[in-house]
Amino acid sequence: MTKTVTVIPGDGIGPEVTREALETVDALGLDLRFDLLDHVNADTYLRTGVSLSDEDFGRVKASDAVLFGAIGDPRVKTSDYGRGVLLRLRFELDLFVNHRPATLLHEDLSPLRDARAGAIDCVIVRENTEGLYADIGGVLRENTEHETAVDADVSTYMGVSRVMEYAYSIARRGVCMVDKSNAVRHGGKIWQRVFKKAASRNPIIRSTHLYVDTAAMKLISDPSQFDVIVTNNSYGDILSDLAAVLAGGLGNAGSANINPVTGFGLYEPVHGSAPDIAGRGIGNPFGAILSYALMLENFGWTAEASALRRAVGTAISERRVTADLGGSLGTKEVGEAVRSALSAR
Amino acid sequence: MTKTVTVIPGDGIGPEVTREALETVDALGLDLRFDLLDHVNADTYLRTGVSLSDEDFGRVKASDAVLFGAIGDPRVKTSDYGRGVLLRLRFELDLFVNHRPATLLHEDLSPLRDARAGAIDCVIVRENTEGLYADIGGVLRENTEHETAVDADVSTYMGVSRVMEYAYSIARRGVCMVDKSNAVRHGGKIWQRVFKKAASRNPIIRSTHLYVDTAAMKLISDPSQFDVIVTNNSYGDILSDLAAVLAGGLGNAGSANINPVTGFGLYEPVHGSAPDIAGRGIGNPFGAILSYALMLENFGWTAEASALRRAVGTAISERRVTADLGGSLGTKEVGEAVRSALSAR
Ligand SMILES: CC(C)[C@H](C(=O)O)[C@@H](O)C(=O)O
Numbered sequence: 001m002t003k004t005v006t007v008i009p010g011d012g013i014g015p016e017v018t019r020e021a022l023e024t025v026d027a028l029g030l031d032l033r034f035d036l037l038d039h040v041n042a043d044t045y046l047r048t049g050v051s052l053s054d055e056d057f058g059r060v061k062a063s064d065a066v067l068f069g070a071i072g073d074p075r076v077k078t079s080d081y082g083r084g085v086l087l088r089l090r091f092e093l094d095l096f097v098n099h100r101p102a103t104l105l106h107e108d109l110s111p112l113r114d115a116r117a118g119a120i121d122c123v124i125v126r127e128n129t130e131g132l133y134a135d136i137g138g139v140l141r142e143n144t145e146h147e148t149a150v151d152a153d154v155s156t157y158m159g160v161s162r163v164m165e166y167a168y169s170i171a172r173r174g175v176c177m178v179d180k181s182n183a184v185r186h187g188g189k190i191w192q193r194v195f196k197k198a199a200s201r202n203p204i205i206r207s208t209h210l211y212v213d214t215a216a217m218k219l220i221s222d223p224s225q226f227d228v229i230v231t232n233n234s235y236g237d238i239l240s241d242l243a244a245v246l247a248g249g250l251g252n253a254g255s256a257n258i259n260p261v262t263g264f265g266l267y268e269p270v271h272g273s274a275p276d277i278a279g280r281g282i283g284n285p286f287g288a289i290l291s292y293a294l295m296l297e298n299f300g301w302t303a304e305a306s307a308l309r310r311a312v313g314t315a316i317s318e319r320r321v322t323a324d325l326g327g328s329l330g331t332k333e334v335g336e337a338v339r340s341a342l343s344a345r
Numbered sequence: 346m347t348k349t350v351t352v353i354p355g356d357g358i359g360p361e362v363t364r365e366a367l368e369t370v371d372a373l374g375l376d377l378r379f380d381l382l383d384h385v386n387a388d389t390y391l392r393t394g395v396s397l398s399d400e401d402f403g404r405v406k407a408s409d410a411v412l413f414g415a416i417g418d419p420r421v422k423t424s425d426y427g428r429g430v431l432l433r434l435r436f437e438l439d440l441f442v443n444h445r446p447a448t449l450l451h452e453d454l455s456p457l458r459d460a461r462a463g464a465i466d467c468v469i470v471r472e473n474t475e476g477l478y479a480d481i482g483g484v485l486r487e488n489t490e491h492e493t494a495v496d497a498d499v500s501t502y503m504g505v506s507r508v509m510e511y512a513y514s515i516a517r518r519g520v521c522m523v524d525k526s527n528a529v530r531h532g533g534k535i536w537q538r539v540f541k542k543a544a545s546r547n548p549i550i551r552s553t554h555l556y557v558d559t560a561a562m563k564l565i566s567d568p569s570q571f572d573v574i575v576t577n578n579s580y581g582d583i584l585s586d587l588a589a590v591l592a593g594g595l596g597n598a599g600s601a602n603i604n605p606v607t608g609f610g611l612y613e614p615v616h617g618s619a620p621d622i623a624g625r626g627i628g629n630p631f632g633a634i635l636s637y638a639l640m641l642e643n644f645g646w647t648a649e650a651s652a653l654r655r656a657v658g659t660a661i662s663e664r665r666v667t668a669d670l671g672g673s674l675g676t677k678e679v680g681e682a683v684r685s686a687l688s689a690r
């Protein structure tokens with residue numbers, strides 16, 4: 001059955017890496033139809049004040065997935081634009097899992113002294129629809145010296161349960177639940193309670209718990225201990241970027257924002273729009289390609305997803321990479337390297 | 346003038362490292378009087394249910410500073426104990442600055458591939474009395490499948506201003522303010538507003554801003570860019586531990602919880618009680634010694650504080666260190682190494 005995929009290339013290096021990743025996925029000859037929304041970007045926002053129109057939202061919703069390039073532009077000074085696109089889609093489509101794999105594809109890529117390839121091979125499962133991102137809160141005595149602001153960190157049993165269930169469903173060796181229940185007590189109790197239930201329902205999986213400060217340290221000092229890390233929206237934001245850097249840098253990191261119940265997903269490289277290098281054709285396309293691999297996997301095309309990942313690994317071993325990985329190739333040439341590895345399989 | 350210092354050795358390796366650090370400070374011959382509260386520990390809590398009695402709190406309050414070993418014991422299953430000692434002192438004595446230096450004393454200690462000694466030399470200034478630690482919040486429908494929990498992340502103009510002022514007061518090269526104002530908007534606005542004012546009042550200091558996820562990454566990929574990082578309670582908790590690991594591990598990390606207005610401080614090694622190695626005399630005393638150096642500095646004994654730090658550096662260069670740093674010495678022998686370096690000066 002044909003899968004329809006909305007494509008939002010967005011800003012900065014978004015369009016460049018998206019083009020390359022799409023061409024690479026095309027080479028697999030799968031039954032995919034693309035609906036291009038290339039007007040969703042900062043230019044449009046600056047002209048109209050609209051981040052994502054209801055019509056465009058409708059087109060996204062009618063499709064099976066959305067592929068994102070990057071959203072962000074130095075000319076836009078408000079966070080409303082980014083929130084209006086990315087967070088709107090996460091919340092309104094109820095994409096409650098942010099799935100962020102961190103796999104070291106080649107030991108040269110690690111900033112750590114004693115990293116062996118494979119020493120980092122984990123997935124951060126980040127709750128994606130509540131916590132501090134609920135946008136509930138307000139200010140008293142705004143713009144005075146007596147201003148007080150409150151942002152609510154909201155946790156629900158339902159919300160924590162469904163993301164915990166997802167974490168256990170993908171775990172191979174273990175689940176490490178990360179919270180700060182020794183200080184942030186109310187939400188902490190829900191996370192602890194749900195975690196204990198899930199752990200006892202999954203006796204074969206090794207269940208462990210760390211406070212977020214310790215988890216950040218252990219990611220550096222002993223990353224190989226982790227398989228799946230499950231945590232809230234805010235800690236997940238931090239730990240997933242941390243893990244990405246340890247696994248070779250943001251340029252290689254892909255992500256999936258998914259609703260495992262409806263099957264809908266938003267797939268996005270993690271690097272952002274990188275305005276400093278935009279337009280020069282030197283952005284690293286691996287993040288986009290690996291994000292699209294996550295999409296293929298969720299569509300059930302697991303062999304093709306693995307092939308994509310292996311092809312990226314081959315390009316890295318051959319050092320056919322962009323400058324952020326120590327190479328000198330452009331986006332297009334790296335894309336070609338991946339496609340030639342794909343056709344050689 | 347004699348300074349009176351309350352000493353709370355606490356649990357686990359707390360008493361061992363405290364003893365060694367006190368003996369080391371004693372060797373400096375300063376006008377210090379120690380008031381030992383060695384009954385504030387998990388044994389007492391388990392027997393009486395009291396973390397820190399009002400009488401003990403009064404003794405702490407009447408002194409000029411408190412030296413902490415570590416609080417924490419595997420037999421205590423509730424967070425009330427730790428909160429009742431450490432967080433009570435932080436909040437009731439209004440110790441609004443958590444000052445956490447991260448300095449790489451020897452390049453062998455870094456987990457990073459290309460760390461040069463000195464590549465990490467920064468201070469994390471963590472707001473210590475508000476944010477998610479305010480303990481404001483509650484639950485609805487507790488212990489049901491409809492439970493909802495809220496923890497308030499509270500930011501006040503007063504609270505942010507005073508910690509910002511402290512950050513600028515200690516900055517040598519730059520201040521990097523870290524928040525998540527692109528997603529957590531209400532408190533984010535206060536942090537942004539206070540930061541911009543402080544930056545314009547301090548034109549000679551380089552003022553920069555990072556979102557917390559990016560800050561965590563930059564600490565790994567480019568730590569030398571940082572001088573002072575100022576951030577909220579929760580991000581400070583995470584980033585300061587991260588920085589400690591990058592600078593050679595928790596065992597070497599000291600901290601000061603201070604109220605720069607009253608001058609009162611609580612000084613504490615960061616490593617915690619480490620129950621797995623407690624009682625064997627192998628805990629690393631550097632964290633405690635470096636914490637006490639922070640106390641001496643705040644008392645105005647800056648030459649002595651520097652001497653202590655240099656002596657620790659000497660012990661590290663001579664590899665007279667504990668197992669966590671790759672050595673084989675015990676707590677006592679490492680303390681002796683530091684004291685012999687001190688007397689050689
Ligand atoms: C024990 C815990 C509540 C505490 C904190 O998070 O403040 C600790 O991690 C610290 O950083 O001093």
Ligand SMILES: CC(C)[C@H](C(=O)O)[C@@H](O)C(=O)O
Pocket residue numbers: 082086237527528558
């Ligand atoms: C842009 C920002 C709001 C976003 C987030 O924090 O969720 C980003 O950092 C991410 O992780 O996708």
